[in-house]
Amino acid sequence: MTRLPVIAVTAGDPCGIGPEIAVTAARDPRVVAACRPIVYGPHEPDELAGFPAGRVDGRAGRAAHDAIVAATADARAGRVDAIATAPINKAAFAAAGLPWRGHTELLAHLCGVTDAAMLFWSEPLRVVLATIHVPLAQVPRALTRDGLLKTLRLTSASLPAFGIAAPRIGVAGLNPHAGEDGLLGTEERDVIAPAIAAARAAGVDASGPFPADTLFVRAARGEFDVAVAMYHDQGLVPVKLLAFGRAVNVTLGLPIVRTSVDHGTAFDIARQGVADEGSLVEAILLAARLSAGRIR
Numbered sequence: 001m002t003r004l005p006v007i008a009v010t011a012g013d014p015c016g017i018g019p020e021i022a023v024t025a026a027r028d029p030r031v032v033a034a035c036r037p038i039v040y041g042p043h044e045p046d047e048l049a050g051f052p053a054g055r056v057d058g059r060a061g062r063a064a065h066d067a068i069v070a071a072t073a074d075a076r077a078g079r080v081d082a083i084a085t086a087p088i089n090k091a092a093f094a095a096a097g098l099p100w101r102g103h104t105e106l107l108a109h110l111c112g113v114t115d116a117a118m119l120f121w122s123e124p125l126r127v128v129l130a131t132i133h134v135p136l137a138q139v140p141r142a143l144t145r146d147g148l149l150k151t152l153r154l155t156s157a158s159l160p161a162f163g164i165a166a167p168r169i170g171v172a173g174l175n176p177h178a179g180e181d182g183l184l185g186t187e188e189r190d191v192i193a194p195a196i197a198a199a200r201a202a203g204v205d206a207s208g209p210f211p212a213d214t215l216f217v218r219a220a221r222g223e224f225d226v227a228v229a230m231y232h233d234q235g236l237v238p239v240k241l242l243a244f245g246r247a248v249n250v251t252l253g254l255p256i257v258r259t260s261v262d263h264g265t266a267f268d269i270a271r272q273g274v275a276d277e278g279s280l281v282e283a284i285l286l287a288a289r290l291s292a293g294r295i296r
Helices: 018-026 029-034 058-077 090-095 103-111 136-142 145-162 187-201 212-220 232-243 278-295
Strands: 006-010 036-040 082-085 117-121 126-129 169-172 206-210 226-229 248-252 258-260
Touching: 006 018, 006 058, 006 278, 018 036, 018 278, 029 278, 036 058, 058 082, 058 090, 058 103, 082 278, 103 248, 103 258, 117 145, 117 232, 126 212, 126 232, 145 169, 145 187, 145 226, 145 248, 169 187, 169 212, 187 206, 206 212, 212 226, 212 232, 226 232, 248 278, 258 278
Parallel strands: 006 036, 006 082, 082 258, 126 226, 169 206, 169 226
Antiparallel strands: 117 126, 117 248, 248 258
């Protein structure tokens, strides 16, 4: 009999809802049937007593960081089969003097990879981000032909593990109406279209660039298996509109399986017993599914 996967569940920022949803999700009957979850980081009442609920705290940022580091080390060493992460707070990371803006950047550093991407997986819509935690004004500079080509190739290579053997990728434009032939911006002509052409030459089934205001509708209706968005909110607004609380953030390009929730630390409801663990349950279940394939 194939053993159940062991999933490291990091509790996230101790001042937010992460610890409570980590504990609740780890006890969910669906989770217990699919894997053996182990919670990393402060999550017991006595451990949380030293952290102020609902506030940015540098010590909390450091504690969340240390849990991620420990879980990643165990995953790389084979002591656990995957990681599912509760939310961290970027301001708390900064208050702790940490340089990373989010899980994706930290995990790439810990795993020694340079090409990683964020996939948001849900039943109605799947989206990969071409740029991640970048201020909107800096997105045009961050968007390069080579970087987008790497994202398209990584997306195509990663989706078979999710059961999509030959993924059809729809690529969004950056500007309104995908630039309108250069009238509303030239990034589509100078960066995005050349990256798509290079990806197609390498055997990737990528199409576009398409106006973002219709691409996600087409993807949700089944025309594409995944959409590639040019920046954070362009991709996450449609995912969260269609599947908030059920979408799962997956880091592509790592040598380990890592999934996460589709929401933040929710400081406003921390330790009030009302946080919804649904997204973390989905993240753990997807981590178990992906790592079970590796175990087999």
